[in-house]
Amino acid sequence: IPKEIDSVNTIVIDRTSGVPVLYGYNTDLIGFRDSLTGWLDRPVESALIFGSGGSSAAVKYVLKELGIEIFQVSRQPGPESIDYRALTPDILREHKLWINCTPVGMFPHVEEELPLDFSQLSNSHFLFDLIYNPTVSKFLEHGIRHGSKIKNGYEMLVLQAEASWKIWSTRSKWT
Secondary structure (H helix, E strand, O other): OOOOOOOOOOOEEEOOOOEEEEOOOOOOOOHHHHHHHHOOOOOOOEEEEEEEOOOOOOOOHHHOOOOOOOEEEEEOOOOOOOEHOOHHHHHHHHEEEEOOOOOOOOOOOOOOOOOOOOHHHOOEEEEEEEEOOOOOHHHHHHHHHOOOOEEEOOHHHHHHHHHHHHHHHHHHHHH
16 A cells, blocks of 8 residues: 555555464545546545545545545644634635545534535535435535535445455455
């Protein structure tokens, strides 16, 4: 995995040398990249990433790989992120791709919402929510109301699972 991601969600144990060696992979990267690139129907210059956990690192890596400018938003501002209070209407309007990498709105807390001014959305925005339960989160509902193109994280989950299976089955001779 690229060092920038610094997060592993699939592990293989290689015992061929007699001493177990662990290999780590991040299938978030594969799942998000393949789900996103097949979905965007026009170029996007910049994106807002909501959240700063493990999955956001893979999302960030993929967006950089695709040449999309990144603006990360988190509860606590950091060297590479701002907090939600610092978001202006201009920032929300200008960044056409919004990606929720937080658990906000996930089952069973389906009524929770990110503190965003959703009135800045338009039909030229894309909203990608890594959450897949519920199928349409509050985050995505706002996108629907404003004519934005929306996508949940179900396809990403399936693509991640397929990538993990491929990794395990290809390397299974070593376990």
